[in-house]
Amino acid sequence: MTTLKVKIETLEETLSRAAKAWKSAEAGQEAAADESLAFASWDLMHRVLAPKRLEILRVMTGQGAISMREVARRVDRDFKGVHADVELLLRNGVIDRTADGIVFPYDRIHVEFDIEAAA
Template structure:
């Protein structure tokens, strides 16, 4: 089962993750099989993963490629608005374009972050 792990982490942490992925790709270290998407802040994550966009991801989870019209039908929303949300999700790396539409290539999504008190 493929899981997308969504994280909030600093640029340094993200760069370390990328470096590890590059080492794994060249065989220098074992591949951990983790798929992750990092955001620099809670605010940035919420600008991308709004409740309506998360609903799109939810209906796409484990479904294979879907047309944008089918996604709009499944979430019960206007095609134009869903198209704009899908465009944002594609540009952010949350979902992928496929020959036959768009796809969320994971079976589930896991959020992994902490919220700290203000200074």
């Protein structure tokens, strides 16, 4: 089962994770694949993964490549609105475009974030 981990982390945390992976690769250590998508804030994550877009991902999960028209049919929405949402998901790296259509190459999504006390 392939899982996309959605995280909220700072740029520094993202760069630190990338640096650790780079060092491991240079040392010849095989690192486990980290299929993750990081957002700088809750607001940004919620803008990209709004409820209607999550519904698009839900109907695409495990389906392989499908057309935008088929996605619109499955979520019972007009093509224009689905097209705009799909384009946003493509620009943010959540889904991919192939010669056969669009694809969400994961079987599930795991969202992880911390909520801290206000300063």
